[in-house]
Structure formats: C-alpha cells, structure tokens
Amino acid sequence: MIxxxxxxxxxxxxxxxxxxxxxxxVQTGETCVLLGPSGCGKSTTLRMINxxxxxxxxxxxxxxxxxxxxDPDKLRMGIGYVIQLIGxxxxxxIAENIATVPRLFGWPKPKIxxxxxxxxxxMGLDPNTYxxxxxxxxxxxxxxxxxVARALAVDPPIMLMDEPFxxxxxxxxxRLQDEFLRMQKQMRKTVCFVTHDIDEAIKMGDKIxxxxxxxxxxxxxxxxILSNPANDFVKNFVGADRFLKKLNLSCVADAVRPxxxxxxxxxxxxxxxxxxxxxxxLGVMFEYNTDYLGVLKGEEILGTVSFHDIRSLMSQKExx
Amino acid sequence: xxxxxxxxxxxxxxxxxxxxxxxxxxxxxxxxxVPIGIMMTRNDKAALxxxxxxxxxxxxxxxxxxxxxxxxxxxxxxxxxALVALILYSMMPLLGNVYRGIKLVDKxxxxxxxxxxxSARRILFEIQLPLAAxxxxxxxxxxxVMTTGIAAIAPYIxxxxxxxxxxxxxxxxxxDMIVTGSILISLVAILLDTVMGFxxxxxxxxxxxxSQGR
Numbered sequence: 001m002i003x004x005x006x007x008x009x010x011x012x013x014x015x016x017x018x019x020x021x022x023x024x025x026v027q028t029g030e031t032c033v034l035l036g037p038s039g040c041g042k043s044t045t046l047r048m049i050n051x052x053x054x055x056x057x058x059x060x061x062x063x064x065x066x067x068x069x070x071d072p073d074k075l076r077m078g079i080g081y082v083i084q085l086i087g088x089x090x091x092x093x094i095a096e097n098i099a100t101v102p103r104l105f106g107w108p109k110p111k112i113x114x115x116x117x118x119x120x121x122x123m124g125l126d127p128n129t130y131x132x133x134x135x136x137x138x139x140x141x142x143x144x145x146x147x148v149a150r151a152l153a154v155d156p157p158i159m160l161m162d163e164p165f166x167x168x169x170x171x172x173x174x175r176l177q178d179e180f181l182r183m184q185k186q187m188r189k190t191v192c193f194v195t196h197d198i199d200e201a202i203k204m205g206d207k208i209x210x211x212x213x214x215x216x217x218x219x220x221x222x223x224x225i226l227s228n229p230a231n232d233f234v235k236n237f238v239g240a241d242r243f244l245k246k247l248n249l250s251c252v253a254d255a256v257r258p259x260x261x262x263x264x265x266x267x268x269x270x271x272x273x274x275x276x277x278x279x280x281x282l283g284v285m286f287e288y289n290t291d292y293l294g295v296l297k298g299e300e301i302l303g304t305v306s307f308h309d310i311r312s313l314m315s316q317k318e319x320x
Numbered sequence: 321x322x323x324x325x326x327x328x329x330x331x332x333x334x335x336x337x338x339x340x341x342x343x344x345x346x347x348x349x350x351x352x353x354v355p356i357g358i359m360m361t362r363n364d365k366a367a368l369x370x371x372x373x374x375x376x377x378x379x380x381x382x383x384x385x386x387x388x389x390x391x392x393x394x395x396x397x398x399x400x401x402a403l404v405a406l407i408l409y410s411m412m413p414l415l416g417n418v419y420r421g422i423k424l425v426d427k428x429x430x431x432x433x434x435x436x437x438x439s440a441r442r443i444l445f446e447i448q449l450p451l452a453a454x455x456x457x458x459x460x461x462x463x464x465v466m467t468t469g470i471a472a473i474a475p476y477i478x479x480x481x482x483x484x485x486x487x488x489x490x491x492x493x494x495x496d497m498i499v500t501g502s503i504l505i506s507l508v509a510i511l512l513d514t515v516m517g518f519x520x521x522x523x524x525x526x527x528x529x530x531s532q533g534r
Contacts, residue, residue, distance in 0.1 A: 050435060052431070052434065052435055073437045073438070073439050074437065075437070076434070076435055076436060076437035077436065077437030078437075081432070081435035081436060083428065083431060083432055083435070085428040086428070086432065087426070087428035087429045087430075087431055087432025087433070088429070088432070089429060089433070089447060089527075090426075090429070090451065090527050090528060090531050091447075091450050091451060091525035091526070091527040091528050092525075092527060093527070100433075100436055100438070101436050101437065104436070104437055104438065104442075134526070134527040134530045134531065135527070135531070136527065136530050136531035137530065150436075151436075160435075
C-alpha cells in the first residue's frame with residue numbers, strides 16, 4: 001500500500017507548488033492511474049514515490065514505512081520503474097539490461113540467467129534470439145517489453161510506470177496494454193501509472209486520480225469518474241463522449257438476457273461473443289442495422305443483447 | 321638521406337627522447353584531466369570557467385608558452401617546462417572531451433539507472449564512462465598527435481628530440497636534416513595515431529559500435 005499524506009513539492013524559484021497538499025492512497029494490488037494534462041504534477045508525484053524527486057513537505061509511506069527513513073538507492077531497488085523513453089543501457093545486451101537490478105542485489109549467475117529467460121518468455125520474446133542482442137537491434141515495441149521485463153526482474157511488489165507505452169504506435173500500444181493487463185491479473189502488483197490519455201486511463205486503471213495544476217481533482221473508479229465528474233475540468237478532460245467511453249467498461253455479458261417471446265432467435269441477424277465490449281457491440285448493431293444481437297460464449301448461445309438494454313444499463317449506472 | 325645514415329645513433333636517441341616526453345605528458349595529462357573532467361560534470365558553473373581557461377591556454381602560441389615557463393624557477397630550461405606546457409595544452413582536448421562525453425550521455429539512460437537503484441559511483445563507472453568512451457578517446461587521440469607535434473618545438477628551450485634535427489637544419493641551413501626531421505616526426509605521429517586507433521576498437525563497447533553502425 002502506498003500512502004501519500006499532505007504531500008507538497010515546491011521547486012526552488014517557483015512560486016506555485018508543482019504538487020500541492022496531495023493525499024492519496026493506492027491499495028495493495030491496485031492499479032492507480034495518475035491522469036492529467038502536462039504540467040499537472042502527475043509525473044512529479046510518481047517520481048516522489050521512489051525519491052527521484054524529494055518531497056518538500058508531507059510524507060509518503062510504503063506499507064506503513066516512511067520513505068524518508070530509507071536509503072534512496074535501496075528504496076529504488078525494491079520498486080519497479082518504467083519510463084516512456086525506457087532508457088535501456090545501449091552498451092549492454094538485452095539479457096544484461098534485464099539483469100541490472102538482480103545484479104545490484106547480488107544474485108548468483110544461474111539464478112539471474114534463469115530469471116532473464118523466464119521474463120523474456122513472459123514478454124513473448126524468444127530468449128535464444130534476443131538475449132545477446134543490443135537495444136539498437138530491437139523495434140520500439142520490443143524495447144518497451146524489455147523495459148517492463150527489466151522493471152519486473154526482482155519481482156518488486158510496486159511498479160511505477162511513467163507513460164510506459166507513450167512512445168509506440170497505437171497498434172503496438174494496444175497490444176502492450178493488453179499484455180500488461182493480462183500479467184497484472186496474475187501478479188496483482190501495486191501499480192502507479194502515469195498517462196495523459198483518458199482512454200488508456202480507463203483501460204488500465206482500477207482507480208483514476210485526475211490532477212490539475214498540482215492538485216488532485218478527483219479520485220475514483222473509471223466508472224465513477226465518467227458517471228460523476230467532480231467539476232467542469234474533469235468533465236472537459238474526460239470529453240463530451242464520456243457516456244460512449246463508459247461503453248468500454250462493460251462487455252456484452254453485463255447486458256445479456258435470455259431469449260423470450262418478445263425477442264426470438266429468428267430476429268437475430270448476427271451473433272457476438274459475450275466478452276465483446278459494449279462499444280464494439282454497438283458498432284456491430286450499426287453495421288447490421290439491427291437492435292438485437294445474439295450472444296455466444298464459445299459455441300454456447302447465452303441469449304440476446306438489445307440496443308434498449310445497453311441504453312438502460314448506461315443510464316442506470318449514471319445514477320450510482 | 322645521407323644525414324639519416326651517418327647519424328643513426330643520434331636519431332635513435334632523439335626519437336627515444338621524443339617518445340619519452342610525449343608519453344610522460346600524455347600520462348600526466350590523463351591522471352590530471354580525466355578526474356577533473358568528471359568532477360566538472362557535477363558543477364556546470366565551475367565547468368564553464370575551467371573550460372574558458374583551457375581554451376585561452378590553447379590559444380597561446382606554443383613558443384610563447386614554452387618561453388614563459390623557462391623564466392619560472394625550478395622549471396627553467398629543459399624538460400620540466402616542456403612537460404608543463406604540453407600538459408596545459410592537452411587540457412583543452414582532453415578535459416573538454418571528458419566533460420562533453422559524459423554530458424552527452426543520454427539523460428534517460430541515467431534516469432532509468434538511478435530509478436533502478438544504481439549508485440552514483442556505479443552509474444559513473446558502468447554507464448557514463450563506457451558511453452562517453454568514444455568521445456573521450458577522440459580527445460585522447462587528438463592530445464597524443466598534438467603533443468607529438470608541439471614537443472618538436474621544445475628543443476628551443478633546451479629539450480633534445482626529433483625537433484632538434486629540424487631546428488638545427490633550419491639554422492645551418494641543411495635541407496637533408498629538415499626533411500629527415502619532418503618525416504620522422506610525422507611518422508611518429510602517424511604511428512601513435514594508428515596504435516590508438518587499434519586500442520579504440522577494444523575500449524569502445526560493442527553495443528555502441530552497433531548503434532553507431534560501425
């Protein structure tokens with residue numbers, strides 16, 4: 001658990017604090033996305049957690065221990081850190097890069113080798129092919145994977161990620177996000193994730209903390225933030241299409257119901273899978289010019305989802 | 321070439337002395353300027369003034385600089401003055417390149433390394449110096465070639481080396497001597513540069529050579 005208590009950061013020679021009186025708790029195993037426009041203090045906040053930036057006033061506790069009481073290098077060795085431009089060591093091989101922190105911990109060589117291979121496989125990079133390559137020989141998406149692998153090397157309970165997928169093209173970014181979500185489902189790490197992209201925040205975050213001008217404006221689940229923006233800033237930031245964005249938070253399974261007399265199997269023009277996002281399901285309805293879709297789970301027919309059901313589901317959640 | 325054949329012993333002695341002076345000057349310069357260059361990267365203000373001094377010294381004609389040290393007690397005529405002058409000349413290429421080389425290392429690499437918990441010392445030895453190696457080595461190569469050339473002026477203040485052949489040749493005048501001296505000094509410079517080039521390949525990490533397409 002990461003607890004920020006009344007944290008303020010004021011840079012020398014600046015009147016306005018970069019982060020002002022911030023109190024925020026990130027629960028163990030939770031992904032908290034720090035979201036906001038550039039210069040809002042989200043990166044500063046992240047970097048205060050591993051003491052890359054020192055706090056001016058206030059306290060940050062990790063599992064109850066004040067980070068001020070720890071040696072900064074030791075503290076950082078225990079926290080995974082991924083930055084947008086990755087910063088792999090260009091003169092070291094991929095395997096050596098991933099082994100950086102294990103080496104700092106003084107792991108024996110066979111253990112490091114085994115761990116590096118395990119991580120490369122986890123990232124979908126064949127160890128035999130990539131171990132001895134240099135960063136200059138890899139593509140952007142591959143480098144980003146190595147960056148994540150390196151941060152995971154000693155299996156730290158906490159990961160700090162500063163726009164980790166910001167520098168790759170949308171297609172690769174989507175894939176990296178999906179991969180990370182899949183891993184996070186098993187790892188359950190405590191993750192702080194900085195982004196300025198609202199869609200990424202909705203996708204990655206269990207919780208979202210929205211910042212503006214150094215202050216925390218709203219902290220809640222993506223659902224809460226899309227449904228009840230705290231003020232005009234949040235409303236503008238999440239966009240006028242926030243109701244459409246909510247369609248990304250639910251899948252067809254949430255709105256499905258069995259066939260009945262009103263809607264029969266004959267009226268259905270096409271079928272979709274139950275794990276399809278509602279937004280995509282709407283797209284399919286538009287494509288087939290229909291109000292009803294059949295829902296499948298694998299081969300099994302679950303029932304139907306209607307335009308009306310989706311509409312009422314969305315407006316119902318609005319009231320929460 | 322008759323001069324060369326008749327005075328082989330003298331020439332060998334001069335060559336030896338030339339190498340000695342160059343080697344000593346470069347060796348002391350390395351011990352002195354590399355650590356100072358590293359320290360400069362931690363204080364930009366001081367770095368600016370030190371580089372200013374280095375540049376000014378570099379602008380002084382070598383004969384004037386040699387002459388200045390001759391009048392200083394303890395230094396006087398001979399090798400000591402020559403050494404001090406050569407070391408000061410190498411300040412610009414060597415100190416400058418150590419400083420620039422380290423400063424040019426990608427900030428994100430340092431940021432990531434620090435964020436992983438690497439100490440400042442480890443970052444210096446495992447990241448900054450290896451990554452700055454090409455630039456530092458370029459400075460060292462310049463220093464060696466430059467020192468070889470300027471050392472040839474040192475006979476004016478009592479040092480004896482390959483420069484003596486040219487200087488005596490000019491005074492007599494003896495075309496044979498002038499040509500022999502010039503060729504020998506050039507050969508020494510080219511030889512040293514070639515040897516340095518060989519070492520450069522060993523010093524620069526493979527990953528950097530790959531990223532630079534070499």
